[in-house]
Structures are given as C-alpha cells and as structure tokens.
Amino acid sequence: MNYRHAYHAGNFADVVKHAVLSRLVEHLKQKDKAFRAIDTHAGIGRYDLASVEAGKTGEWQGGIGRVSEPRTAALLQPYLEAVRLENPDGGLRRYPGSPLIVRHLLRKQDRLTAIELHSEDAARLKAVFAGDIQTRVIELDGWLALGAHLPPKEKRGLVLVDPPFEEEGEFQRLVENLRRAHRRWPGGIYALWYPIKDRKAVAAFRAALKETGIPKLLDIGFEIRPASSEPSLDGSGLVVVNPPFTLEAELRLMLPALHGVLAVEQPSRWTIEWLAGE
Numbered sequence: 001m002n003y004r005h006a007y008h009a010g011n012f013a014d015v016v017k018h019a020v021l022s023r024l025v026e027h028l029k030q031k032d033k034a035f036r037a038i039d040t041h042a043g044i045g046r047y048d049l050a051s052v053e054a055g056k057t058g059e060w061q062g063g064i065g066r067v068s069e070p071r072t073a074a075l076l077q078p079y080l081e082a083v084r085l086e087n088p089d090g091g092l093r094r095y096p097g098s099p100l101i102v103r104h105l106l107r108k109q110d111r112l113t114a115i116e117l118h119s120e121d122a123a124r125l126k127a128v129f130a131g132d133i134q135t136r137v138i139e140l141d142g143w144l145a146l147g148a149h150l151p152p153k154e155k156r157g158l159v160l161v162d163p164p165f166e167e168e169g170e171f172q173r174l175v176e177n178l179r180r181a182h183r184r185w186p187g188g189i190y191a192l193w194y195p196i197k198d199r200k201a202v203a204a205f206r207a208a209l210k211e212t213g214i215p216k217l218l219d220i221g222f223e224i225r226p227a228s229s230e231p232s233l234d235g236s237g238l239v240v241v242n243p244p245f246t247l248e249a250e251l252r253l254m255l256p257a258l259h260g261v262l263a264v265e266q267p268s269r270w271t272i273e274w275l276a277g278e
Helices: 012-028 052-057 074-085 098-105 119-128 142-148 170-184 199-211 247-262
Strands: 036-039 046-048 094-096 111-116 135-139 157-161 189-196 217-223 235-241 270-276
Touching (some): 012 074, 012 098, 012 157, 012 217, 012 235, 012 247, 036 098, 074 098, 074 247, 094 098, 098 111, 098 119, 111 142, 142 157, 142 170, 157 170, 170 189, 170 199, 189 199, 189 217, 199 270, 217 247, 247 270
Parallel strands (some): 036 157, 111 135, 157 189
Antiparallel strands (some): 046 094, 189 235, 217 235, 217 270
C-alpha cells in the first residue's frame, strides 16, 4: 500500500476518521474555555481529487464521493461543511486533510498544532496555513510530539495520531507512545487511527491496549468488505481515549448511515467496543 496520502485522500477510511474527529471537536466546543488540537502526522493539509495521484486509485469516489450525497445523518454536518468550505464553487475537487478539517471547526480562542516529518509535505502544509495565527506547523517526527508537546498549555484538547503504517511495528509504536503520552497528559482526548488489513495484528493491538491499564478506551471498527485473500485495506479503526460521554450514542447513529453508503461487499460490519471502561 502506497501511503502517500494523495493516493487515498477522501477514501472510506478518511470519511470515518474525519467524521469522528469532527464530533470530538464539536464536543470540546461545548465549553467556552480554549482547547488545542494536535495532529501528529498532518500531511499536506489539502488534497486535489483531480490530481494524477488521486486519479490512479479513484478511492475518493467510494468515500467522500458517496457521502456527499444528501442521505447522511445531521451529526455529519460539521464534517461535510468543512468539505464544502474547500469547494466554494460547488462540486467536489478538493478534500481537506485532518488539520484543515479541525481548523475549519475551531473558534477564535482555540489553537491547532500540525506536525509533519517530511520536509516537502511540511513546506506545503506551512503554505496552507501561512498567516494563520491560530495554527502552528512544525516539521518534526510526530512520535516525538507525544512527549515534547504534551500537555498543551490550554490543558484541554485532543491529539490525533494517524501514522502512515509504512514500517513494521507501527501497532507496537502506537501502544508504546500512547502509554507515554497518557502518563504526561492523562486527561487529554486521543484518537488513534489504524488499518484493518492483517486481522491477527489488529487483534493483538487491541489486546495490547487492554493491557496498558489506561481507562476509557473506545474502539471503533469499520469494515467495507470481508477479509481479503491478499493483504488489502478491508477496513479501518479508531481508538478514542477519554471519549466524550455522548460519543457512543452518536456513533450508533452515524456508523450505520456511513456503512450503508460505503460498504462494498458483504458480510462486512461496523463495531463499537469498550477495550477499557472507567
């Protein structure tokens, strides 16, 4: 899997991840006090769905290309509004990555830290946010940010950890870095994205999370097809640490609606599981 995100922007995994991310931001906005969002693997921020890369896979057509139809739940509106703001002339040409979606949803008192390791991508991300005093773009290994940038001075907020899964051991790195980050900032909301390709690796990852002893771990699974005979992105997951108390109920409305338009083969399913409660 080539994980230069330009090939995959707006696909089903992005839709699910960004829909949940938007709900987390909306929850934080219910209190007047400022918060900070930290995106540890931010990418380039904005993706051209008419680019050569997007055209080679066409994955967005089975993702945001379906969900932009007017058949979705009201809970998706903050996310879909962020997408619409990137396409002021109508249609669907540009897709916002995680940092831009968060930025569209922030209030004037809130802040965003977007972190990207690759120099070229970091430069493009800085250009996207040039002159934006509410956003700080840092060229840095996102894993290091889980130590150096926590806790934020606002003491409220969320951390999105969305690694590319280009190297071996990414599931283990997620667990180890979450443990380290949670020690520094136990009250923060964390959202950890992962691919569902190797089912045994996913099961081991979930078991390892349970063994951390971290409370309040909600696992969201979303599969669009049954397990493939060859390694394939059959689904994706998001583990939310310290989820808002309203999130589970919202997911039980959102996920069936999304699954109805995004699933491509049955049997496939969406799941919500508490890996750890209070």
